[in-house]
Amino acid sequence: ENEMYIGNMVQGKYGSVSYKTKKNKPRPKEQWYRVEGTHEPIIEKELWEKVKAMREQKAKPFTTGTIGLFSGKARCAECGYVLRSGKRENWRFLTCPNRSVSKDACGGAFISVSRLESKVMEELKRLAENYLDQEALQQGIQWDKEYEKQKNSVADRMKFYEKKILDRKKALRALYLDQVRGILTEEDYLDMTRAFSVEKKRLEEAMKICTEQIQEIEERKKAGGNGKELVEKYIHVEHLTREMVEALVDHVDVGRRIPGSRDVPIIVYWNF
Template structure:
């Protein structure tokens, strides 16, 4: 029998010293597991090791390789110190330990908590382990959030790096001090704007002098290690200047919590309402004097006029530069409105991409729409040539499979509750243990029922979209005789538009419209 050893060490283990606790090092785990495998007479296929990764992280590199190799049946056994070293998520316990591993002929063994998928009576224990580990993740997340919230409310800086213009104080945790080299650039930006220079003009001046933008500056200083990926990512942009000019951190106020995590199971963040931000005044030395800040603030408010009063711009968020992929920025000269690539004006070496008037883009989109619809209506391809129905069916099947999974787990929880009751009646379980386990299974059952209800809602939403898709011919026909685009039409019909560079010695600007149908 070939055994694959999996080890994991996370930041939470660093301070643990007792051997009874999680291992204080990867080496301790490896030694224990290798010795155990030798005692069992198993051949060691390989050692998979993730250092400094949480048990809820599904993208651990060695963990992903382990699963890929398990699917290829390269070994017979996965050996861990504890089940939580493999995962702390109950969902993954069910998916792999009780689902895919038996299909692949893989046995899972963890030696400290005695989890073994070859032992049938061991399943409840593994599920309880998974449930306890799931609660551990949630409780740890709540505790961390509570600590971070308290520190933010008290004006301590929380973050991997400091705002451009500042650096972390090596003598005082959570405190910022001025980085004079970057602070000089910040002062210059505010001063130039107060003198009447526009944001794009300021960006271009900095780029022409070769001043690295905030991200590139931190990369050169070794503060961040990630390599640059996107074209022109080292350049100053309009929005970089705009964000800087309205950031209260530069007058000594700590402002944090602009984004919040969606869930403890994902690293994705979403914007938070301004009233939920953490704002504490006078926490660090200001780079910008209050008088200059107020002057810039007044100038920003005076210039901040909506593109079209009371409405969203016609192509807002829909038009992109075909060369660099950035969303086009709107502009206005007297009564003439246009869209331009944000990289076009920030540097002579930038992409020099898209530039088109709104009226011209509207005209080209309307021409394309009429041509497309006429072809579709003539050939009835509007219904025959579009594969939305298949995609909707795939989505519905995926949700339906999840519903079956949740329904099965709810049934398992009900059976487990009945089994626990019988064990308590027979005296196998004490009343205290019975109550604890019953409470645990009841909470998990409730969570599964909530997930099942969410799936039902998703099915209804997909069916609504499918119904709307069946009426897409009517949707397009609704707009076919319209002479001008409206924002409603753009939202309904267009996913996005790629706008290219003007063809030399002509007025023609190539566009590609990506429709929603």
């Protein structure tokens, strides 16, 4: 966490409570004084950023001390929440935490870890066919379509949430009118209002997550990059490791199982 290691000088982390006392208290980060490049770094900026991103994910290890393959990386395509890990005997799976909240909270994603690993490997091989196609590389592969596909998927979710929020607002107004007319008792009105408000707040949080995802996509699009080297490094492996997932995958959106089949749609958001 100490930016001294990447060549930055940071001061003003603490300030006095008042002129009457010598006691100091932590200051918010936006009030710190930061000067970059004051001395030679001993840690590369790229490594620093990777570790920072990993710490922010706050992936929880299992009781064995190991971190799940997709811990903190898999999200529900319906509501945007990070999938929760579960286990039945030796079979590990990922599920949306909102599945059990209420019947209309979220259809919920559900997928086994092995199936998700297989689908991510398929996507990696598909990318390799493009990255490692020398003729295509000479012509200049345009990844804008891939980024647009990801953005459109998130934008569609946002429209869905906007409609749901609007529906909740209309329902709240209707409840108020019913209470005024005496159709609903005050107790019933308060109970139903509370339930609608909780659901509305959940949808608003999902909207916020979508906005952050679109910003992440834009940042990766601007960064461009090191995709070819990463794909070449890992293309010949048969199974994913946590190290590979950290290096290659920003996150994965897991959708609802397609009715009448075992197929679960996913969208991989790569780190390049």
